[in-house]
Amino acid sequence: MKNTKIQAAFLFLLRSGLWGKKQQHNEKQFFPLSDAEWSGLYRRANEQTVQGIVYDGLLCLDKDHLPPRQLQIKWSVQIDRIERSHRRTNSQIAEQYAFFKKRKLSPLLLKGQGVAESYRFPEHRVCGDIDWYFETTRQCTLAGLHLIKNRIPRIHVGGQVYRWTASEMDLHDRLFDLHNPFCKRLLNQYRKDFPDTTLSISGQDVAVLAPQVQVVQVTAHILKHSLAFGIGLRQFCDLAALYHRYRHLLDGVRLEQLYRRIGLLRWIAPVHQFLVNELGLAKDKLPFTSPAGGSGMDILQEVWQSGNFGFYDEAYVQRIDGTFLARKGRTEAILRRIVRYFPYVPKEAFWFPIIHFLNRRGA
Template sequence: MDLFFELIQISLGNKETFDRMPSDKEWQALLDLANKQSLASVLFMGLEKVLEQPGVNKPSVLFEWIGVHQTTTTLNKHQNKRAKDLTEIFSKQGFRSCVLKGQGTALYYEKPEYRQCGDIDIWVTKDGKCKTDDVRSEVLSFAYFRNLHIGHVDIKHSDISFFDDVPVEVHFLPSWMYSPWTNKRLQRFFKEKADRQFSNIDEQLGFAHTTINFDLVYSMVHIYRHIFSEGIGLRQLVDYYYILQRSTEEQRSEAFKTLCSLKMQSFVGGIMWILMECFGMNIMYSLCPANERHGKFLLSEIMAAGSFGHYDSRIKQIDHDKRFKRGFSQLKRNLHFVTYYPSEVLWSPFWKLWHWCWRKRKGYL
């Protein structure tokens, strides 16, 4: 087995030790790949376990790895504080809020402080029958009058600079689908589950975060969306691994039915293959039978892209293209997925044209 996936399994408690101990050069390569996938601190758990075994020499990268881990734990504490601050800011303006992914997902981990954090994604709404468009307008008006920098605005979220040290994405919708029919089902799911999410407040941390039932669907959809844009990272799969570990059989069964209604069963089967084959996950936690064909395809995409596609030359080129060329480049890249996920790929140009017109009409371009 690949040393990197052995280290993942050791870190997750699914393997005792390496089949053979890595050399110093291999330890450096493991750290480099862990950084590429935003997993350095999570995999530090595996390194700690290996070093507890008798006769194991400390690798030369140990102190570098410790430094990365200590930085991650410090950032997590600060991120939790900022999530609380953000919750209080919105609450004072009459908004209900809920942290998506990130600091909420970290709570499923064996050691939450080991999860590498990024920006803060926060979903906001208002009580009553306030429409999404109204919430978006109120949030943007509030940010404008507070002289906060407003970056990208789209139908799902807006980048707003509440803090100098932590990027913030304010969500008006948790996610979306290109296909109008599957998107309608997804938005219905979000609407049905919304109140429970905004009420799921962790009094100790000071912010609301999503529930297991919600995350089993939402986090899988989030991973699915990434394959069509920034690329999937292994950190997202580790997140989902821990979500599954905390779920019940009934919750998994209900989630899979919802994901099937979104035409995602083959994708889900591919993710389950990776989690069982590469992470060593017990089959009892799987949402469905593994799909090896989709799993191998997704794994090749993941290893090429790194976390959020930062190492994928195809995505880097798209990011540097001008707006219209970028759209065509993205479509060309996504055609690579058409035999695997035809509905989303074929609907994407129609959705993107509609979305561009919507943003133009709203003045968000």
């Protein structure tokens, strides 16, 4: 997909929202927009679930370049809902953590609200599911049994997804979304070298990964969905925010060595290039310098076409009466992505379909 005025203006606002920088010298290249263009930009912000960040970018614009009054009001109302959701989700995280700890379980909060704290305005990152990691399958299973015993409904039969009041809660016994079985030892050692920490959420000290490990976990999550059906901009913003917030703690040499040994280094190069060129992350915030030059991978086109977790890719998602209902051509979609990603992450591209097939047989 070629660059468009809407896309360029969208990225301009996203960069401004992420870093809070008024880019007045460049603003006239992208603005003003027509009412139709503003409508398209707003729709894209929602598809990518970064409407809160883009809204923060609006606040950096000159008055003459703002969207129509009606859209401003609509957007402001949506931001209020996002902020309310942020507070409600944090409160539920504190409740859930206390629930598990009371039952002698030790959950670890993954992604989501823990990552949100790295943002300039954490309350403007759109909330997703609440993800908890347990060190063993036994602990994960036991946590699910306690939830069922306390009448917390399970959403998917046979799965570990539950409905806690207004939020979905996922229980996991695997920390990193990487499928190559030979990288497990390296990842476990890396985590031991950077012990878990805590984060205060709604007055509760909640266990989270150390920043050095969290960037790896988020990176692996991006790759997992990239290999499957696609991923949107929010997760790349997460990684950029983590780099920006914790660069002083990251051991670039060690991180680069880890990515090389688990076979991700060639893919990390275009990811870093994307964070700098499109999301505006300062180069000195990258944990290590990636090779210069083009990689041949167009991440921007992929995320722009896919939307959040690939749900807006009309080539593989069925739309009925204006609503996306189900994926279509699942096998074709995954095979296409495996072929595309194989030169960059051959180990993951090889093991990804094998592990998925084995998991489906064992389900």
